[in-house]
Amino acid sequence: MRRWALDVTPLRTSKDYRFLFAAGAVSGFGSFITYVTIPYQVAKLTNDPLLVGLIGVAELVPLLFMSFVGGALADYLDRRRLVLFGEAMLTVLCGILLLNSLADEPHLWVLYLVAALTAATAGLMQPALEGLTPRIVTPDEIPAASALNSLRMQVAQLGGPAVAGILIASVDLAWVYAVDLATFAISLLCLFAIRAVPPPPDAERPSLRSVATGLRYAKSRPELLGTYLVDINAMFFGMPQALYPFMADRLGGPKVLGLLYAAPAVGSLLATIGSGWTNRVHRHGLMVVIAAGVWGLGIVGVGLSNALWLTLACLVVAGAADMVSGLFRMIIWNQTIPDHLRGRLAAIEMLSYSTGPLLGHVRSGLMARTSLGIGGSILAGGVLCVVGTVALAAALPKFLRYDGRNGLAQKKAEDEAWAARAVAAREPTP
Numbered sequence: 001m002r003r004w005a006l007d008v009t010p011l012r013t014s015k016d017y018r019f020l021f022a023a024g025a026v027s028g029f030g031s032f033i034t035y036v037t038i039p040y041q042v043a044k045l046t047n048d049p050l051l052v053g054l055i056g057v058a059e060l061v062p063l064l065f066m067s068f069v070g071g072a073l074a075d076y077l078d079r080r081r082l083v084l085f086g087e088a089m090l091t092v093l094c095g096i097l098l099l100n101s102l103a104d105e106p107h108l109w110v111l112y113l114v115a116a117l118t119a120a121t122a123g124l125m126q127p128a129l130e131g132l133t134p135r136i137v138t139p140d141e142i143p144a145a146s147a148l149n150s151l152r153m154q155v156a157q158l159g160g161p162a163v164a165g166i167l168i169a170s171v172d173l174a175w176v177y178a179v180d181l182a183t184f185a186i187s188l189l190c191l192f193a194i195r196a197v198p199p200p201p202d203a204e205r206p207s208l209r210s211v212a213t214g215l216r217y218a219k220s221r222p223e224l225l226g227t228y229l230v231d232i233n234a235m236f237f238g239m240p241q242a243l244y245p246f247m248a249d250r251l252g253g254p255k256v257l258g259l260l261y262a263a264p265a266v267g268s269l270l271a272t273i274g275s276g277w278t279n280r281v282h283r284h285g286l287m288v289v290i291a292a293g294v295w296g297l298g299i300v301g302v303g304l305s306n307a308l309w310l311t312l313a314c315l316v317v318a319g320a321a322d323m324v325s326g327l328f329r330m331i332i333w334n335q336t337i338p339d340h341l342r343g344r345l346a347a348i349e350m351l352s353y354s355t356g357p358l359l360g361h362v363r364s365g366l367m368a369r370t371s372l373g374i375g376g377s378i379l380a381g382g383v384l385c386v387v388g389t390v391a392l393a394a395a396l397p398k399f400l401r402y403d404g405r406n407g408l409a410q411k412k413a414e415d416e417a418w419a420a421r422a423v424a425a426r427e428p429t430p
């Protein structure tokens with residue numbers, strides 16, 4: 001059983017990681033409550049699936065820009081300070097949602113504006129947050145830390161939507177947003193307890209040139225391109241969350257909404273708890289492709305189902321597959337990318353796992369307005385997800401053959417070479 005059980009070594013060995021884990025767990029729980037509540041509020045104000053899906057468009061544009069800014073800053077500034085600043089901004093935005101919900105007639109434009117500003121803030125802070133983990137745990141602990149980070153997120157994704165469904169069905173929306181606001185206070189205290197994380201030696205100043213350096217590096221690594229493209233394909237075609245409020249109407253009402261959001265997290269949680277086997281697998285690219293295909297098959301099942309229990313079961317399977325894909329993508333990223341580029345590459349990673357779902361919301365909403373309807377939109381997306389995954393696997397043979405042991409050795413060599421160049425640059429010329 002130990003070979004399969006979750007490895008908690010980073011929680012035992014690193015005080016900073018314990019605080020980071022606690023901050024993310026508490027803040028993530030509250031954020032998922034709001035993540036469910038905003039689409040629900042838009043759906044009730046408009047009764048239009050496309051307008052719910054357009055929340056993704058409002059989030060995408062600022063995310064595209066600010067992620068590159070955040071990535072460049074994460075390689076130049078103290079990453080802990082950037083995370084603290086972002087968390088404070090998210091606290092303010094949650095307060096605005098609370099005030100808007102107290103109005104006699106809540107403003108729809110406020111919901112879109114806050115969604116856009118939240119995405120911008122996430123783009124600014126997420127690269128720094130992603131870059132913190134490799135600095136506060138050892139390279140050998142990265143697979144375990146990746147699994148723990150996923151566990152933290154999945155517990156939040158499981159508990160947050162479930163609580164949101166209960167709260168939405170029983171209290172005013174202002175109280176729902178107030179719960180999220182309270183979680184930020186705890187998260188900020190935990191983040192303050194983490195030691196400073198200064199930038200690498202001779203870090204590059206944020207500029208278009210430094211951003212271009214990160215893009216060129218990502219383009220030069222087929223294993224990185226594979227992680228981005230496979231996930232974008234899976235999420236664009238197979239992400240039906242914009243349709244959850246409408247699915248809930250025919251499956252049982254508002255209390256079912258939380259179950260729909262939480263079901264994938266159940267699968268993710270089960271996959272994470274049993275993730276000990278990932279330390280012994282080295283064909284990381286192959287595992288990402290297989291998991292993405294299973295995700296698509298799970299979404300196909302959701303599209304075909306008319307029963308709540310079967311819909312939830314298919315979402316559980318899809319969530320487990322998505323978690324396996326995510327674990328191996330995080331291992332590839334954290335074990336192969338040199339530290340002086342970690343922030344900029346984290347920005348690209350964020351775009352890869354964010355743009356797919358955001359555009360997927362629009363895709364599912366548009367298709368749902370056609371003769372396909374809600375179920376047809378989900379079914380078509382699942383089928384296209386599987387087809388796209390197979391096509392990408394055929395087009396990226398180097399990604400399929402990628403061996404994680406080679407990537408770890410390459411990262412070590414690149415970090416040592418960068419440090420040597422930094423020392424040489426500081427030495428006076430004879």
